[in-house]
Amino acid sequence: xxxxxxxxxxxxIRATPxxxxxxxxxxxxxxxxxxFAGGLPSPAFLDAPGVSAAAESVLREDGCAALQxxxxxxxxxLREWIAERYHSRLGLDVDPDxxxxxNGSQQILDLLGRIFLNEGDPVxxxxxxxxxxxxxxxxxxxxxxxxxxxxxxxxxxxxxRVLREDNPVFYYAIPNSQNPSGITCTSRRRxxxxxLLADRETLIVExxxxxxxxxxxxxxxxxxxxxxxxxxxxxxxxxxxxxxxRLGWLCAPEAVIEQxxxxxxxxDLHSNILAQRILCRYLAENDIDDHIAxxxxxxxxxxxxxxxxxxxxxxxEVRFTRPDGGMFLWLTLPEGASAMELYExxxxxxxAILPGTPFYTDGGxxxxxxxxFSNADGEKIRTGISRLAGVMEKYIPxxxxxxxxx
Amino acid sequence: xxxxxxxxxxxxIRATPxxxxxxxxxxxxxxxxxxFAGGLPSPAFLDAPGVSAAAESVLREDGCAALQxxxxxxxxxLREWIAERYHSRLGLDVDPDxxxxxNGSQQILDLLGRIFLNEGDPVxxxxxxxxxxxxxxxxxxxxxxxxxxxxxxxxxxxxxRVLREDNPVFYYAIPNSQNPSGITCTSRRRxxxxxLLADRETLIVExxxxxxxxxxxxxxxxxxxxxxxxxxxxxxxxxxxxxxxRLGWLCAPEAVIEQxxxxxxxxDLHSNILAQRILCRYLAENDIDDHIAxxxxxxxxxxxxxxxxxxxxxxxEVRFTRPDGGMFLWLTLPEGASAMELYExxxxxxxAILPGTPFYTDGGxxxxxxxxFSNADGEKIRTGISRLAGVMEKYIPxxxxxxxxx
Numbered sequence: 001x002x003x004x005x006x007x008x009x010x011x012x013i014r015a016t017p018x019x020x021x022x023x024x025x026x027x028x029x030x031x032x033x034x035x036f037a038g039g040l041p042s043p044a045f046l047d048a049p050g051v052s053a054a055a056e057s058v059l060r061e062d063g064c065a066a067l068q069x070x071x072x073x074x075x076x077x078l079r080e081w082i083a084e085r086y087h088s089r090l091g092l093d094v095d096p097d098x099x100x101x102x103n104g105s106q107q108i109l110d111l112l113g114r115i116f117l118n119e120g121d122p123v124x125x126x127x128x129x130x131x132x133x134x135x136x137x138x139x140x141x142x143x144x145x146x147x148x149x150x151x152x153x154x155x156x157x158x159x160x161r162v163l164r165e166d167n168p169v170f171y172y173a174i175p176n177s178q179n180p181s182g183i184t185c186t187s188r189r190r191x192x193x194x195x196l197l198a199d200r201e202t203l204i205v206e207x208x209x210x211x212x213x214x215x216x217x218x219x220x221x222x223x224x225x226x227x228x229x230x231x232x233x234x235x236x237x238x239x240x241x242x243x244x245x246r247l248g249w250l251c252a253p254e255a256v257i258e259q260x261x262x263x264x265x266x267x268d269l270h271s272n273i274l275a276q277r278i279l280c281r282y283l284a285e286n287d288i289d290d291h292i293a294x295x296x297x298x299x300x301x302x303x304x305x306x307x308x309x310x311x312x313x314x315x316x317e318v319r320f321t322r323p324d325g326g327m328f329l330w331l332t333l334p335e336g337a338s339a340m341e342l343y344e345x346x347x348x349x350x351x352a353i354l355p356g357t358p359f360y361t362d363g364g365x366x367x368x369x370x371x372x373f374s375n376a377d378g379e380k381i382r383t384g385i386s387r388l389a390g391v392m393e394k395y396i397p398x399x400x401x402x403x404x405x406x
Numbered sequence: 407x408x409x410x411x412x413x414x415x416x417x418x419i420r421a422t423p424x425x426x427x428x429x430x431x432x433x434x435x436x437x438x439x440x441x442f443a444g445g446l447p448s449p450a451f452l453d454a455p456g457v458s459a460a461a462e463s464v465l466r467e468d469g470c471a472a473l474q475x476x477x478x479x480x481x482x483x484l485r486e487w488i489a490e491r492y493h494s495r496l497g498l499d500v501d502p503d504x505x506x507x508x509n510g511s512q513q514i515l516d517l518l519g520r521i522f523l524n525e526g527d528p529v530x531x532x533x534x535x536x537x538x539x540x541x542x543x544x545x546x547x548x549x550x551x552x553x554x555x556x557x558x559x560x561x562x563x564x565x566x567r568v569l570r571e572d573n574p575v576f577y578y579a580i581p582n583s584q585n586p587s588g589i590t591c592t593s594r595r596r597x598x599x600x601x602l603l604a605d606r607e608t609l610i611v612e613x614x615x616x617x618x619x620x621x622x623x624x625x626x627x628x629x630x631x632x633x634x635x636x637x638x639x640x641x642x643x644x645x646x647x648x649x650x651x652r653l654g655w656l657c658a659p660e661a662v663i664e665q666x667x668x669x670x671x672x673x674d675l676h677s678n679i680l681a682q683r684i685l686c687r688y689l690a691e692n693d694i695d696d697h698i699a700x701x702x703x704x705x706x707x708x709x710x711x712x713x714x715x716x717x718x719x720x721x722x723e724v725r726f727t728r729p730d731g732g733m734f735l736w737l738t739l740p741e742g743a744s745a746m747e748l749y750e751x752x753x754x755x756x757x758a759i760l761p762g763t764p765f766y767t768d769g770g771x772x773x774x775x776x777x778x779f780s781n782a783d784g785e786k787i788r789t790g791i792s793r794l795a796g797v798m799e800k801y802i803p804x805x806x807x808x809x810x811x812x
Contacts (some may be wrong), residue, residue, distance in 0.1 A: 007522075007659075007665075008522060009522065009609060009611070010520055010521055010522055010523055010524050010546075012520060012521075012524070013520060013521040013665050013668060013669055016668055016669065018668060022478070025812065039475075040474060040475055043470045045408070046469065047473075048465045048466070048471040048472070049465070051465055051473060051680075052462060052465035052466065052469070052765045055461040055462070055465065056458060056461070056462060057456045059457055059461065060458065063454020063455070063457070064449045064452050064454060065650075066454070066650055067648035067650040067651065068444055068452060068648070068650050069445075069644075069649045070650065102674070103509060103673075103674035103675075103678070104674055104675060105670075106673070106674050106675045107674040110672060110673045112417065114419060114545065115415055115416055115418075116413075116415065117416055118416050118418070121573040129770060133670075136672065136673070137670040138672070139520065139669070139672055140416075140418075169414055169707065183684065185473070198631075201414065203413070203705065212667040215573060216541055229547065242473035242474070242680075243474060243475045243680070244471075244472055244473040244474050244679040244680050245473065245672065245675070246675070246676070246678045248734060253413075255413055256413055259413075259415055259419050262419060262422055263419055263422065263545070265774075266422055266512075266516060266538075266542045266544070266545055267512070267513060268509035268510055268512050268513040268652065268674075268729020269510060269538075270510070270652070271652070272650070272652045272681055273511075273652075274457075274648075274650050275678055275680060276685075278680075292457065303599040323750045349633055353703070378557065399576065
C-alpha cells in the first residue's frame with residue numbers, strides 16, 4: 001500500500017480563492033438550465049468561417065513561422081494594428097513597443113500582480129470588483145483596499161481617503177461597462193480620479209475589455225489620455241472576435257512593458273503565434289467595425305429585453321443597473337433577502353444566476369446578483385427571466401416578512 | 407513637460423534574471439549568421455499542410471466550441487490522448503484527470519513555482535540546469551541547491567548531501583537528453599535517485615521535453631513509474647508537433663493538478679482551445695509515430711554530423727557530450743579558456759554559440775558552451791562548425807599560453 005501523500009503547497013496558492021464561479025458554472029452547464037451565471041459572448045457572433053479562411057491563408061503562406069517559436073512581445077503586425085486602432089478610435093498616441101500580447105487580458109492581471117506586488121502591498125479595487133482580478137492579485141498576497149462603486153464611478157470621498165491613508169500601488173478599474181455591475185464611469189468622475197492620482201505614485205490599471213461594446217453614448221476618455229505615464233491599459237479580443245483565441249494585450253509605458261516581458265517569458269515564453277497570425281489576418285480580411293456593430297446591436301437588444309422584462313415582472317423592491325454596454329447587469333435585492341438563497345431556489349426552477357459575494361474582497365454583496373445578457377438569446381431571456389420572476393414573487397415577500405420580524 | 411516616472415517594481419521581478427539567451431538570440435537572428443545558439447526545432451518537420459487540414463476540419467465541424475471560452479483543465483480528448491500514449495509508450499497508468507494542458511511546458515514551471523515555493527524555499531536543480539526553469543523558479547525567490555550533473559545523471563554523493571542538509575521542496579530534472587548538456591540519466595542512476603527520494607517529502611519534477619526524440623537505446627523508466635505519488639511529469643508538443651501551438655502538459659497526482667488548475671485559472675483562464683482542438687485533430691488524422699521517427703532520424707543525422715566534424719576539426723582539448731537524443735550538446739573548453747570570449751570571436755566569424763554561465767545558479771559554466779543541432783541543416787552545420795573550428799584553432803592555444811603564464 002502506498003503511504004498517504006501530502007504536498008507542501010505554498011502560502012500563495014492557499015491564499016488564492018477557489019473560483020466559486022467555476023464551481024457554479026459546472027452545475028449550471030447542463031443543457032436544460034437557462035444560465036445567466038456565466039460570462040460568455042454570444043455564439044452567434046463567433047465567425048468560424050472567417051477564422052477558418054484566415055487560418056488557411058496563414059498556414060499556406062507563412063506556415064513555418066506560424067508553427068515555430070516566436071517573440072515574447074507578440075506578433076509585430078498585430079501590435080501595430082492595436083496601436084493604429086487606439087489612434088483611430090480614441091485618438092491615443094501609442095507605439096507598438098508599448099504593447100505586449102498576452103493570453104487574454106487575464107494574463108495581464110497575473111503579470112501586473114507579479115511585477116508590482118510584494119506581499120502586503122495595498123491595492124485598490126472597485127467594490128464590487130472583477131473576480132478574475134481578485135483571483136489573479138490574491139496570488140501575490142496584497143492587502144485589498146476596496147472603494148465602493150457608485151453609478152457615476154468610484155466613490156470620490158472613499159477614493160481620496162484610500163489614496164491618502166493606504167497609498168495603493170495601483171487602482172484597478174473597469175471604467176467601461178464594468179464586470180460585474182455594468183456601470184460605466186462618467187467622464188467627469190474619470191477626470192476627478194485622474195486629478196486625484198496626478199501628484200501620486202499610485203498607478204491606474206484600466207481594464208477595457210468592454211469598451212468596444214457600447215450601446216449608448218460616445219466613447220469616454222481613457223485614463224491613458226488623462227495620465228499617460230501612470231495608466232496601464234488592458235485590452236482583449238475575447239469580446240470582439242473570439243475568447244477561444246486567448247488573445248489580449250497590455251498597453252503601457254515601455255519601462256513597464258520591459259518588466260512584463262521578462263515575467264511573460266518566464267511564464268510561458270510567448271503567446272500562441274498561430275492564433276496571433278490568424279487573428280491578424282482575420283482583422284485584415286474582415287470589416288471589424290461592422291462586426292463590432294453587429295455584436296453591439298445584438299447585446300443592446302438582449303440587454304433591453306432583459307430590462308423590460310425585469311421592470312414588468314420583478315418585484316418593485318428589486319433594483320438593477322441599466323448598462324450602456326458590455327455583457328452584465330447587477331441586481332440588488334431588498335434588505336433581508338439573500339442572493340445565495342435566491343440562487344438555490346432559482347436552480348430548482350432551472351435558471352442560474354450568480355450571487356455577488358465573490359466580487360467583494362471585504363465581505364458584502366450578499367444581496368447582489370450578477371446577470372449575463374450576452375450569451376442567452378431572446379427566447380431564453382424571456383423564459384429565464386419569467387422563471388426568475390416566479391421565484392422572486394414567492395421569495396421576496398418571505399424575506400420582507402423575515403425582515404419585519406427582526 | 408511630464409515629470410520623469412519611476413515604477414514600484416516588485417522584489418520578485420527584480421530577482422528574475424533577464425534572459426541572457428534572449429539578448430544573444432536577438433543578435434544572432436540576422437540571416438547571414440549561422441546560429442547554434444537557439445533551441446528551435448527544424449523547420450523541415452513543421453507540418454503546415456497537416457495542421458491546416460486539421461484547422462479546417464475543426465473550424466467547420468466545431469467552430470463555435472473552438473472559439474468560445476473553455477475549461478481550465480484543457481480539452482478532454484487531448485488529455486485522453488496523452489494518457490493513452492503514456493500507457494502505450496511507457497506502460498504508465500495515467501488518468502486524464504491527472505493531466506493539465508498548459509501553454510507549453512514553460513507554463514508548468516511557472517505554475518509549479520507558484521503552487522510549491524515560498525520565498526527562501528530550497529529547490530534542487532541540475533548543474534548545468536535548464537535556463538527556462540531557473541527563470542521561472544527565480545520569480546518565487548527560492549534558494550537553489552544545485553547538484554552537479556555527471557554523464558550518468560546527478561552526482562549521487564552531492565544529491566544525498568543536498569537531500570539531507572537542504573531538504574528541497576522538489577528536485578527539477580530533465581532525465582532524457584537534458585537541456586543544455588544532452589546527457590541522459592542512466593536507468594541505474596534513476597533508480598538510485600528514486601530510492602533516495604522514497605522516504606522523503608521532496609518531490610521530483612521530471613521534465614520530459616525530449617523523451618520522444620531518442621536516437622539510440624530504449625526508452626528509460628520514468629520517475630512516475632518509480633515513485634508515482636512524488637513524481638510530477640512534464641510533457642510538450644513543441645518538439646514532436648510544433649512549438650508555435652504552445653501546448654504542453656503536467657501529469658501529476660490529482661491533489662497537485664487541483665492546485666495547478668487554480669493557479670492556471672488565475673493566470674490565463676485556459677490554454678488556447680482552438681490550438682488544442684487543432685492539435686487533437688492533427689494527432690487523430692496523422693501517424694505521429696511516423697512523424698516522430700522522421701524527426702528523430704533527422705536530428706540523429708545532424709547530431710552525428712556535428713560530432714564527426716568536431717572530432718575532426720576541433721582542438722583535442724575541447725571535450726563534448728555525445729547525446730543519444732534531444733537537440734543539444736555541450737562543449738567544455740580547456741582551463742584558461744572563456745566561453746564568452748569564444749562567443750565574441752565566433753560572432754565575428756558569423757557563427758553563434760551559447761556560453762554556459764546562465765545554466766548555473768551558483769556560478770560556473772564559464773568554460774562551457776551549448777550547441778543546438780536541431781535547427782541548422784547539414785550544410786549550415788558543415789560551414790558553422792568549420793568556422794568555429796577556425797576560431798578555436800587560433801583561440802585555444804592562446805588560452806593555454808595564458809594559463810601557463812598564471
